Amino acid sequence: MEIQNKCRLCPRDCGVNRSISLGVCQVSNKVKIARAALHFWEEPCISGENGSGAVFFSGCPLHCVFCQNEKISHGKVGEEITAPKLAEIFIELQMKGANNINLVTGTQYIPQIVEAVKMARTGIGLGQLNIPIIYNTSGYETVESLRLLEGIVDVYLPDFKYMDENLAGKYSHAKDYPKVAKLAIDEMFRQCSKLEFDEKGFIKKGVIVRQLLLPGHVKDAKSIVKYLHDSYQDKIYISLMSQFTPMEHIADKYPEINRRVTKREYESLIDYTLDLGVENAFIQDRHVAKESFIPEFSDKL
Numbered sequence: 001m002e003i004q005n006k007c008r009l010c011p012r013d014c015g016v017n018r019s020i021s022l023g024v025c026q027v028s029n030k031v032k033i034a035r036a037a038l039h040f041w042e043e044p045c046i047s048g049e050n051g052s053g054a055v056f057f058s059g060c061p062l063h064c065v066f067c068q069n070e071k072i073s074h075g076k077v078g079e080e081i082t083a084p085k086l087a088e089i090f091i092e093l094q095m096k097g098a099n100n101i102n103l104v105t106g107t108q109y110i111p112q113i114v115e116a117v118k119m120a121r122t123g124i125g126l127g128q129l130n131i132p133i134i135y136n137t138s139g140y141e142t143v144e145s146l147r148l149l150e151g152i153v154d155v156y157l158p159d160f161k162y163m164d165e166n167l168a169g170k171y172s173h174a175k176d177y178p179k180v181a182k183l184a185i186d187e188m189f190r191q192c193s194k195l196e197f198d199e200k201g202f203i204k205k206g207v208i209v210r211q212l213l214l215p216g217h218v219k220d221a222k223s224i225v226k227y228l229h230d231s232y233q234d235k236i237y238i239s240l241m242s243q244f245t246p247m248e249h250i251a252d253k254y255p256e257i258n259r260r261v262t263k264r265e266y267e268s269l270i271d272y273t274l275d276l277g278v279e280n281a282f283i284q285d286r287h288v289a290k291e292s293f294i295p296e297f298s299d300k301l
Helices: 083-095 107-122 143-147 165-172 177-191 218-235 263-276
Strands: 032-039 052-057 101-104 133-137 155-158 203-212 237-241 281-283
Touching: 032 083, 052 083, 083 101, 083 107, 143 177, 155 177, 165 177, 177 203, 177 218, 203 218, 218 237, 218 263, 237 263
Parallel strands: 052 101, 101 133, 133 155, 155 203, 203 237, 237 281
Antiparallel strands: 032 052
């Protein structure tokens, strides 16, 4: 698409013509996905018993050193498809009983996502899409790109990974992450400021911000929770995540985070959140910090 011929969809602002070369995201302008299936490991109001219709996109602008999905974040795994095929996948997931369509790390394909959602909602041979669209993101987004998603996305599910720019620079090569994430979440809230749930308790509209606690960095996590509560009160949900899983490739270069989060660290963050007066929050069972919870990705759907 034309917007990707001098691509500035993400804050890296690399300006690459993705029809002939790869951007920082490590993918071309052709949609590439590594998995499309019912996913049961999201927040209860997203997954439920039927599962979320998760579409995992290949490539990523951020490249965190601890990424659990490294195979796809570097664009190494996945199958290239068209926007019409993506629309079909949305409908197929709905037919399987998905509560929603969960777009995982789709920044680099925003124009095609918009096209596919419009097609699916209008109706194609397989049927018509009528379940919510969830935009599941690292939080490293430009306001301009998010505005392309206005009216397309029903629920924003961003991370807020770091408040400390030095941590952001060290672990995600993006010292501007805190500033970018604040602006991005503010735009998400502008678009989806009213929390709405259906009669079964599944989210239909709103913002859920995830905070992945890193080993040894409880102070930074608390700063994020305080910022979110000060800024939005209980007009959003905060999801406190304990699932950090040390991957083999970080052991030598980043030994300080080459471990799981301790019970004491996670409980300290939970207690702090409750003491602030946060009412809309999710917490995790610490047993989810396992490699067995990382999905299988493939070059063929």
